[in-house]
Amino acid sequence: MSEKIYAVPEAWRNEARVNAEKYDALYRRSVADPDGFWGEQAQRIEWIAPFTRVKEVSFDTHNVAIEWFGDGSTNIAMNCIDRHLPHRADQVAIIWEGDDPSLSRHITYRELHEQVCRFANVLKAHGVRKGDRVTIYLPMIPEAAYAMLACARIGAVHSVVFGGFSPDALAGRIEDAQSDVVITADEGVRGGRKSPLKDNVDAALEKVSAKTVIVVTRTGAKVDMKPGRDFRYEDEAKKVPEDCPYAEVGAEDPLFILYTSGSTGKPKGVLHTTGGYLVHAALTHELVFDYREGDVYWCTADVGWVTGHSYIVYGPLANGATTLMFEGVPNYPTVSRFWEVIDKHKVDIFYTAPTAIRALMGAGEEPVKKTSRKSIRLLGSVGEPINPEAWEWYHRVVGEGRCPIVDTWWQTETGGILIAPLPGATALKPGSATKPFFGVQPEIVDANGNVLEGACEGNLVIADSWPGQARTVFGDHERFVQTYFTAYPGKYFTGDGCRRDSDGYYWITGRVDDVINVSGHRLGTAEIESALVAHEKVAEAAVVGFPHAIKGQGIYAYVTLMGGVEASERLRKELVDFVRKEISAIASPDVIQFAPGLPKTRSGKIMRRILRKIAENEFGALGDTSTLADPSVVEDLIKNRPAG
Numbered sequence: 001m002s003e004k005i006y007a008v009p010e011a012w013r014n015e016a017r018v019n020a021e022k023y024d025a026l027y028r029r030s031v032a033d034p035d036g037f038w039g040e041q042a043q044r045i046e047w048i049a050p051f052t053r054v055k056e057v058s059f060d061t062h063n064v065a066i067e068w069f070g071d072g073s074t075n076i077a078m079n080c081i082d083r084h085l086p087h088r089a090d091q092v093a094i095i096w097e098g099d100d101p102s103l104s105r106h107i108t109y110r111e112l113h114e115q116v117c118r119f120a121n122v123l124k125a126h127g128v129r130k131g132d133r134v135t136i137y138l139p140m141i142p143e144a145a146y147a148m149l150a151c152a153r154i155g156a157v158h159s160v161v162f163g164g165f166s167p168d169a170l171a172g173r174i175e176d177a178q179s180d181v182v183i184t185a186d187e188g189v190r191g192g193r194k195s196p197l198k199d200n201v202d203a204a205l206e207k208v209s210a211k212t213v214i215v216v217t218r219t220g221a222k223v224d225m226k227p228g229r230d231f232r233y234e235d236e237a238k239k240v241p242e243d244c245p246y247a248e249v250g251a252e253d254p255l256f257i258l259y260t261s262g263s264t265g266k267p268k269g270v271l272h273t274t275g276g277y278l279v280h281a282a283l284t285h286e287l288v289f290d291y292r293e294g295d296v297y298w299c300t301a302d303v304g305w306v307t308g309h310s311y312i313v314y315g316p317l318a319n320g321a322t323t324l325m326f327e328g329v330p331n332y333p334t335v336s337r338f339w340e341v342i343d344k345h346k347v348d349i350f351y352t353a354p355t356a357i358r359a360l361m362g363a364g365e366e367p368v369k370k371t372s373r374k375s376i377r378l379l380g381s382v383g384e385p386i387n388p389e390a391w392e393w394y395h396r397v398v399g400e401g402r403c404p405i406v407d408t409w410w411q412t413e414t415g416g417i418l419i420a421p422l423p424g425a426t427a428l429k430p431g432s433a434t435k436p437f438f439g440v441q442p443e444i445v446d447a448n449g450n451v452l453e454g455a456c457e458g459n460l461v462i463a464d465s466w467p468g469q470a471r472t473v474f475g476d477h478e479r480f481v482q483t484y485f486t487a488y489p490g491k492y493f494t495g496d497g498c499r500r501d502s503d504g505y506y507w508i509t510g511r512v513d514d515v516i517n518v519s520g521h522r523l524g525t526a527e528i529e530s531a532l533v534a535h536e537k538v539a540e541a542a543v544v545g546f547p548h549a550i551k552g553q554g555i556y557a558y559v560t561l562m563g564g565v566e567a568s569e570r571l572r573k574e575l576v577d578f579v580r581k582e583i584s585a586i587a588s589p590d591v592i593q594f595a596p597g598l599p600k601t602r603s604g605k606i607m608r609r610i611l612r613k614i615a616e617n618e619f620g621a622l623g624d625t626s627t628l629a630d631p632s633v634v635e636d637l638i639k640n641r642p643a644g
């Protein structure tokens with residue numbers, strides 16, 4: 001752990017919206033009087049019917065119910081667009097930077113309004129009504145934001161599925177959300193390569209059904225169009241009126257579902273609602289990134305993840321910001337791409353993931369230093385713990401020592417940032433997400449649920465609700481309660497381990513459940529295991545994470561083959577491809593070890609602790625193996641561990 005401390009730079013202190021004293025006072029108030037604090041903060045958005053109630057929450061395991069601003073109503077698209085038109089119709093809302101560096105577009109708030117209204121009318125024309133679920137499977141093109149906002153405009157619920165997911169993964173999400181409409185593109189383009197999005201939708205719809213597919217043109221590739229089911233967006237848009245009034249939506253009406261992996265079973269459809277989510281996304285976007293009028297703000301995430309929802313689309317647009325949407329990848333056409341885009345669009349605030357920083361760090365300083373980056377004022381990090389070495393490089397090389405770094409800890413379930421520095425208030429420690437945001441009450445508990453005080457390490461829980469919190473798992477409230485509110489009754493369990501130091505700084509140590517974080521992408525080991533055992537030659541599989549220099553964690557799979565099947569290099573490759581096809585390229589195992597047997601207790605439970613140690617190459621630290629049914633299995637695993 002790094003012991004270095006970076007004080008708040010003087011210029012930041014002097015111009016801080018929130019300085020250290022104000023942070024302390026406001027934080028105390030926010031937790032002592034959540035109704036007062038959040039009731040005031042909620043005035044930052046425009047309501048249709050004002051709320052009279054603020055927080056109505058029960059974390060009681062027998063009755064988990066979360067409501068914020070429950071009797072208010074609003075519309076998110078109105079807040080992100082219409083509200084800004086009187087004074088910023090000609091301001092750029094979205095800068096789109098294509099995969100190909102010669103392509104970019106500037107979309108003003110006026111254009112955004114037109115585009116979103118059209119898209120909303122197309123959805124309406126295809127029968128989409130308030131509360132209906134719409135699946136969005138698009139690349140990073142402006143239409144992804146239009147489609148999300150179009151749903152919000154008419155009160156429909158979007159479920160964005162990352163374009164890198166396979167047809168099978170997409171099918172599961174369409175089915176779970178009971179979504180009749182799917183929005184896709186002919187193809188996606190990333191890093192110079194095309195991906196067959198429409199073909200993937202066709203393959204998914206061989207397994208599950210949807211009434212309507214709307215296809216946006218990205219590359220113009222020829223794709224199959226099934227009459228009566230598939231429609232070209234451009235044709236449909238011509239048929240509808242250009243204005244679409246926004247619907248009145250209850251604060252607790254759903255805004256979106258987003259699927260995320262957990263320890264067990266299939267990915268869960270985390271459900272977020274309207275009023276509290278927007279208040280939280282907008283407030284954190286303004287304060288954590290110190291967003292100021294006129295800034296160009298760039299978050300490099302994909303809209304397929306929660307970061308894209310809250311910090312590319314909803315938070316920035318609610319604040320009337322100019323948000324940059326990037327179609328490409330950090331190393332195409334060259335490893336200078338991020339920094340070139342920063343110079344091209346004069347980006348003030350830049351928010352990315354540790355895995356990208358580590359990969360670019362590997363390419364050395366020259367590709368960074370040959371660019372100017374003088375527009376950059378603030379850097380951000382999200383998605384996984386950032387190792388101090390990567391933090392220092394980001395600070396020294398990318399930020400030239402003058403830009404604070406906000407390391408933001410949060411989750412799909414939290415809707416927005418919960419632990420992060422405020423750049424004008426918080427001294428930074430490389431590798432620490434620092435202090436809780438207003439209204440957030442983190443606690444560290446031991447395995448028995450005792451709340452630990454002072455400097456300590458244990459599991460991270462949040463003692464009370466915040467407005468952006470997920471309300472349920474779509475269609476399965478019991479699973480929501482089981483996953484988050486039973487381990488430590490009365491508290492929200494994050495699934496993360498955490499250390500708190502003597503200055504009250506939080507250091508996330510990683511997941512404590514069977515979830516692994518690969519390049520900031522969250523994957524359940526159970527999900528990858530069930531993909532592997534779906535292969536006809538696999539009898540059993542156990543998957544664990546292991547430290548990976550660039551990805552943070554890599555995927556290590558132990559595979560037992562069916563009787564009579566020979567292990568081979570070819571089969572190894574076949575299994576990697578199989579997982580890729582079943583889930584996504586992001587889930588493909590880095591290492592597959594063929595194992596005649598897995599270490600199990602006498603009751604048949606796989607001892608993952610031992611598998612993790614072997615994957616980490618820490619054979620000396622296997623711990624007690626005496627409870628194993630067959631201890632010789634372990635020797636075999638060690639002896640045959642693939643090199644690397």
Ligand code: PRX
Nearest residue numbers: 382383384385407408409410411412508522
């Ligand atoms: O383990 C934590 C890690 O990512 C998990 C949440 O993943 P997801 O729901 O996909 O959302 C990612 C983007 C918000 C957390 O449980 N994580 C996220 N941010 C950080 C982090 N770990 C350490 N530091 C962070 N800043």
